[in-house]
Amino acid sequence: MPARLLGRMHAAIERRLPEQRLFLRSDTETRFIRLKPVTQAVALSGMALVLAWSIVATAVLLMDSIGSGSAREQSRREQANYETRLDALSTERDKRAEEAAAAQERFAVALGQVSAMQSALLASEERRKELETGIGVIQATLRRTMTERDAARGKITELAAAASEGPALAPAGGLRGEDVTETLDFVTAALDRTATERDEMAQKALDAKDEADEIAFELKLLEQRNNEIFAQLEEAVTVSMEPLDKMFSSAGLDPEELIEKVRRGYSGLGGPLGPLAPAAIPGGDADAARAAKILEGLDRMNLYRIAVEKAPFAMPLKTSYRYTSGFGRRWGRMHEGTDLAGAHGSPILATADGTVIHAGWESGYGNLVKIRHEFGIETRYGHMSKVRVNVGQKVSRGDRIGDMGNTGRSTGTHLHYEVRVNGKAINPMTYIKAANNVF
Known part of the structure; x- marks a missing residue:
């Protein structure tokens, strides 16, 4: 059965590819080469395979060339986008830093103004208390003087009545009446002066109260402005800190441990004036506590900036490049x-x-x-x-x-x-x- 099948195949090949003879003639003789159908079939198959391999290889090279070109273009676009984004973020970071510095200066000026206004308010309050004390003394003196005046008027009335009873008593009574009149005039003048001084002191007390109310209102406005500045600073610190925390966490670095290491390496203090920013006292001024917290956030951002420069977050190339192999196993071995x-x-x-x-x-x-x-x-x-x-x-x-x-x-x-x-x-x-x- 196999022999018959082979015979049929051989006959089919002979019909398609009949035996050929290739004659080679020289000066003395003529020879020929017999090309059997099987030989011709094998030769044609080999040529077909070579042609197919050439077509496939050419197609692969063309596709690889096209893919490499598109990858390079994509890499250039990504690099351009990366550089543009880097420039924009650098500009935004510098702008935020300038805003933070300006806000810190405004905060320092505001603290100075608050301190001055608090001192003025305390002085006004002390002055008001002194005026109230003086007014109380004047009122007590006035009451005492009015009492003495009423007593003097009653005595004058008695003396006048005694003088009108008889001529023998008139000289003595007239002499005592003159003394009483002089005393009464003196007391009346003293009462007028006291009343004038009382009115002046009362007016000064009212002026001091108005001034104290005005200073309190200005202090309230200043506190509102300080709250706005604090809110802007706190928002800027929060917005700047979150991407940094995320960046270090994405890289597998513990932000707290990182900050502590950098702080230990940059922990110099000193100077004749003592610490630059004293720590907030528990239970003390709320503004001072908020300021201390903002300064702590700015210090943390500065430590982050130092850490970024010491960790390999940058690219080793700034020129055009193409990724050719990534991290992981390659050809059975680890590519590190x-x-x-x-x-x-x-x-x-x-x-x-x-x-x-x-x-x-x-x-x-x-x-x-x-x-x-x-x-x-x-x-x-x-x-x-x-x-x-x-x-x-x-x-x-x-x-x-x-x-x-x-x-x-x-x-x-x-x-x-x-x-x-x-x-x-x-x-x-x-x-x-x-x-x-x-x-």
Whole structure:
């Protein structure tokens, strides 16, 4: 049965591809090559396979070229959007900082005004109390004088009645009446002066009360303005703090622990005038407590700013690049970083402040730079064409540490970028994406 099937197949091939002979003639003889149907079929099949493979390979190359071009365009657009957003956020941050500084100055001026008005109010209150005391003394003196005046008038009446009873008593009575009249005039003048002084003191007391009411009203208006300033400052601090907390949390860093580490490293105090901002006293002035809380928030933002410079939230490249390989398993092995392909010699930048602990050749990495940062973080930059830093050198975020190259175990010009926390490799995009929400 198989022989019959093979025979039928051979006959079908002979009908389609009859035997051919290729003659080769020379000067002395003529030879030929027999091309059997099977041979022709095999040759045609091979040619068809080669042609199909060429078409598929060409299509794959064209699709890869188109995909690479679109990826580069998308990367350029994303980079342009990232830079635009970074500029806008930087401008907004500077504006918020200026507003906070201006508000702090206004707060200081307002505190000075409140202090001055409180002093004036206390002085006015003391003056009012003195005037009230003086008025009380004057009223008591006036009552006593009026009593003496009434007694003197009664005595004058008695003397006048005694004088009218007989001529023998007239001289003596007339002499005593003159004395009483003089005394009465003196008492009346004293009473007039006392009444005038009483009226003046009463008017001064009213003026002092009006002045105290005016100062109290101005103090109330000033307190309202202070509340508005406090509210604006508190809102600005809250709005600025939330993205920073989210950024550090997204990167796997504990914000409280981070702040404490930075505070321990930047804890200098001193000066002949004592502390810049005294702590709020429990149960004391509410405005002083709010001011202390705002100052604490501004101090926390400043500590965050220092922490941002010491953690690798920045990009190691500012030129055009393309992501060629991410963090994770690749070809059965762990790829512990991110590969960014770009032009040969592109500047490679430090992503945070730190100290260079390795600058030179290392197997697999080629020319490698390692930088130790705060918080147990280390960054690595591999396959460089040129190293521009030395071991022990202090670098800041954005400093150029080398040039992009193709050294070590590499298939093309690119940067191999790693982030390690306490020796463990972490996806660098975790930090970069966390910073996209802030910068």
